[in-house]
Amino acid sequence: MLEDSFGRQFHYLRLSVTEACNFRCQYCLPDGYKGPTSDQFMTLNEIDTLLKAFAKLGTSKVRLTGGEPTLRRDFLDILQLTSNTPGIERVAMTTHGARMEKFAHQWKEAGLHQVNVSIDSLDPRQFAAITGQDKLKAVLRGLDAAIDAGLDVKVNSVLLNDFSDSRLHRFLAWLKDMPVTLRFIELMETGDLNQFFNKQHQSGTPLKSTLLDMGWQPLLRRKDAGPAQEFYHPDYAGKIGLIMPYSKDFCKTCNRLRVSAPGKLHLCLFSENGIDMRHLLATGNVDEVVAFLQDVLGQKHETHYLHEGKTGATKHLAMLGG
Structure with missing residues (x-):
């Protein structure tokens, strides 16, 4: 078992397979992928070898991330490889969802268990303004x-x-009948978007209150769960999660490591530098x-030091898939 010097055990790998994305989200790649x-x-x-x-x-x-992971031509091969690796019990992916209508059943057959989709607004015009793509209906x-x-x-928002x-x-209102988990995520500061962060960051604490x-109740976390605090309500088909990286003791329950698409190990989303392991993988x-x-x-x-304004080497979230 992987365990660090603070007693945290790591059951969960976030594996980026590409940095490329064809959306232009304001908080990630507002000028497009370069x-x-x-x-x-x-x-x-x-x-x-890595898996x-x-x-x-x-x-x-294992969570397959990007960029947009489905832009890789061999994405289905990667998915099947991951799900067939002995010891890997749960395979997830993060996507903008624009190709999901066509491929969801194929991904399931290849071994996918969970999909996380970014939807920052249910208003088509606002969705297009945030993402640079008028594709809300296709994503839904x-x-x-x-x-x-x-x-x-x-669903990530x-x-x-x-x-x-x-x-x-x-x-x-949407969650009344929609059996999904909607996760509200605090905006995180990255190297390229300091001014945007200062203008747009909003704490999730008032929303939690x-x-x-309103009667939402906390759910217990799985051992391989991500960082969200999740809540349920008996009157709703869906659930709600909150990811608040600036909250006290956020890093105390860290259970995940990250590997970037070029083959660097990142001990934290906001590490100063990834640690190159490509030469080992090649053998x-x-x-x-x-x-x-x-x-x-x-x-x-012990912590990411985001609260001190230290963003490390992470210029934008597409580098590591969040």
Whole structure:
């Protein structure tokens, strides 16, 4: 089992397979993607070695992220490889959802258990303004397809200062009959978007108080769960989650590590630098990767230091998939 010097155990790997994305979300890639080309990202064989090493160390959940992971031509191969790796019990992915209507059933058959979809507004005009793409209707049809396929569906929505009461009420009305988990995420500061963060950051604490006052009740976390505090209400088909990285003791329950598409291990979303492991992955020697992971985990810090304004090497969230 992977365990750091603070006694935290790591069951959960967030694996980025590409940094590319064809959306232009205001809080991530407002000017579009201008990063590395696909030939600079890990190959299928390198991903295979990586997955086997993490599984050997007790990792039971893998989330495939990007960028937009489905932009890789071999995404289905990566998905099947992940789900067929002995020891990996749960496979999730994060996507903008624009291709989900067509492929949800295929992803399920390939071994996918859970999909997280970014929807920052249920108003088509506001959705287009935030994402740079007028595709809300297509994404919502994709949600229906994912539910029909039997996938566990979560929806991610970033809290921004223009997050109005009417926007919240629209989401709540939607959750009455929609069997998904809607997670509100505090905007996190990144190197490229300091001014946007200062203008738009909104704490999730008032929203948590509002939900509790409305009768929403906390749910227990799974051992491989992400960082969300989740709530349920007997009158709603859906659930609500809150991800508040600036809250006290947020990092105390950290259970996840990240590997970027170019093959760097990130001990934290906001680490100063990723630790290159591509040369080890290229050899295909699983035991060498295992020894490397055990050795470098001692470098993991107790907290992300976001509250001190330190964003590390993370210029934008597409670099590591959040």
